[in-house]
Amino acid sequence: MTKLKWGMIGGGEGSQIGPAHRLGAQADARFEMVAGALDHRADAGRDYAQRLGIAADRAYGDWQEMLSGEKGRADRVDLVTVATPNATHFEITKSFLEAGFNVLCEKPMTMTVEEGEEIVKVVEKTGKICAVNYCYSAYPMVRQARAMVRAGEIGKPRLVVTNFSHGHHGDVTDAENPRVRWRYDPAMAGVSGQFADCGIHAMHMASFICDDQVETLSADFASTIPSRVLEDDAMVNFRMTGGTVGRLWTSSVAIGRQHGFDIQVFGETGGFRWASEQPNQLIYTPVGGRTQIIEKGEGGLHEDAQRLSRVSIAHPEGFPLAVANIYCDLADAIAGEVRDGLPTASDGVRSMAAVHTAVASAKAQGAWMDARPSICK
DSSP states (O other): OOOEEEEEEEOOTTOSSHHHHHHHHHTTSSEEEEEEEOOSSHHHHHHHHHHTTOOGGGBOSSHHHHHHHHHTOTTOOSEEEEESOGGGHHHHHHHHHHTTOEEEEOSOSOSSHHHHHHHHHHHHHHOOOEEEOOGGGGSHHHHHHHHHHHTTTTOSEEEEEEEEEOOTTOOGGGTTOHHHHGGGOHHHHOSOSHIIIIIHHHHHHHHHHHTOOEEEEEEEEEOOSTTOSSOSEEEEEEEETTSOEEEEEEESOOTTOSSEEEEEEEESSEEEEEETTEEEEEEEEETTSOOEEEETTOTTOOHHHHHTOOSOTTSOOOHHHHHHHHHHHHHHHHTTOOOTTSOBHHHHHHHHHHHHHHHHHHHTTTOOEEOOOGGGO
């Protein structure tokens, strides 16, 4: 199998997300990293790219140089990953899509709903792929949960309860650390802090597993550390188009929680729970029956869960391999296969609409509001 050519923008030396993308993209030998503009400091980015094995003529100083250099090559990259600061996502993603490249963008895809809708229109016009890295939806047992809902194994979902909470920003003495502070600064993070950073993963997951979309929501935001402008804790109630009731909590000041992302779905005939800290298990209870543990790698799983499991039962697969599953779906999609579990630009614009609606609702003392972008109404 010929490897697809892959390039990356951002995610340079010392970044949080860069290593996950490099491990994920190359884990299954579907992609080869051949180009990169990895740092806002041109010389540092070129140096790091070459240390990663990228040829000097494809180790670019910035994204504009990479766009100019790649679009004229016969061996241009098949996929570009955008892992830069949030405010730059729209311009870079749009420019590469319009030049005929497939793009994987880190979330948030854009800073505004209008920008997100423009990306959707560019995708429709160019026919290129724009995926958004909601990688938690690519864990095998999350795919199992979605397949069970689609197969009617828990009946119609009545209630979904999810949270994504940690305590890593709960130390007031560390609040002015630049690596922490920017997440609560509107000039850097946009209109929302914790909900846009972590909570939106939980909301996307609820829509993904329930195979439905958020229609209305009511939000309560709090900045528990006084120096913060944007929220570090949020509670969001929502309703889905099909009638499912949603409850979401997200926090960065929940001291004692490490990376607490979990989701429970309760249907007419059963329910289940998945947690990111035990990602290989789905806890399932049929109505009137005993609670069961469904394990990754065991027999009888739905096709998507089997396809995206690499190692045998009892051996853990962690976050970088969830990212790898996004890249597997992307490689298949580039080859023309349908992978409807791949988060797309439409998911990106729905998420941004939910963020802006939650901000407005919180300012209006929790008023219920329509959370759908105009292109999805």
